[in-house]
Amino acid sequence: MDSLETTPISLDVRIEFSRAAFEVIARRIGVRVLHVKGTTLDGSLRSRRRSGTDVDTMVDPLALPAMHAALVQHGWAVYSSFVEGSPFGHAQTYHHPEWGYIDMHRRFPGIVLPDQDAFEVLWAGHDTHVSAGIECAIPSVDAQAVLFVLNAARDLDVLGDEARALWSGQDEQARIRRSRLVRMLHAEVAFGAGLGDLERYRGRREYLLWKTVSQGGGRLAEWWGRIRAAPTFGDALRTAAQAPRVNRSVLAHELGREPDSRDVFLAFLRRVGSALRSIRPGNGART
Structure with missing residues (x-):
């Protein structure tokens, strides 16, 4: 029998299926997951579409051991640990031979509120995004806006102008809601860095x-x-x-x-x- 020719799966498609696979595993063991960044970002917050190269998730901190065990059981391997991944110890990266890379966050860099409390704040009012036919929980648009600016603080050359444009272009009510969320998350310093206003927090x-x-x-x-x-x-x-x-x-x-x-x-x-x-x-x- 002749071998069949195969067409490589595009990165965008693989990421959507990878996200869905992660979500299905989490559901089976009853773990809450928020999918962040990449294609889950609301279109009103970005000037152009970004798919990224991996899947970013925030997992209920209490459920991290259970989620780790389930991922390993389903063929995922740790690529870099929480301790080794970044100055913030915020994520553990996994790799799967078919699905690629996933970052499992226990916190979001810049948020000082304790991890479990921060997750509950972000989980409140969450929305949904469909990946490969699977509904995935995502933060509210207001929370996404805050996370976008926090993320920009670590990549100002690429995201800084976009973060500042997002913040200056929103209406007053959105600014009030999102500023309140920044304070709830105790994220003022990193948020200031993302907007180029870090010197205001020199004493922190x-x-x-x-x-x-x-x-x-x-x-x-x-x-x-x-x-x-x-x-x-x-x-x-x-x-x-x-x-x-x-x-x-x-x-x-x-x-x-x-x-x-x-x-x-x-x-x-x-x-x-x-x-x-x-x-x-x-x-x-x-x-």
Whole structure:
């Protein structure tokens, strides 16, 4: 029997089926999921369509262990962990050989309200988006607008103009509702960074972190910002202890294999060297 020719599935189609697959798994075990960013973003909030390269979800924080177990059972593997993924420890990335990549968020960068409380705020008044025939819960349009600006704070070169245009172009009632939501989420500092108004929050503990994230700076400045932004002394100590650690998952992806002790040691030396270079005079590091 002759083999059949196959046509590669487009990225947009794969993402929609990946989103639907994630939603079906969550429903089967009774887990609440909010789908964010990408094609779920309301058309009134974006100047052009963005499909992205992966699926972004926010999962009920209490249900993260159950969702992780279900994903692994269905063929998903951890690509990068919460600890290793970003300065905010906000998402764990999974990969599936057919469906591609999914980011499972336990929080959204910039939101300081405790994770469970923040999820409940965003879940309230949620709407729906249909992916591959499956209804998926998404945040309300107001919540989407707030999350868009928060997301822009980490990518000002690409999203900054669009975030500022969104905020300046909305009507007064929408501005009042969305400003109230920002305060409810305790997200004022990152929100200010997304709108280019960060200096208003210079006295807040998250200021240095968001200055580094949104405007650039050395690695030491980023880590000091993370330590200062920690909500408790214990969190600050744990963050400081993580600073010199090598991200083994990222290193494995770079090498194309599991790193051995020599690989980790060399990566550690590079990490220290990068940190030292970032504090040399004239390097442009921000304080």
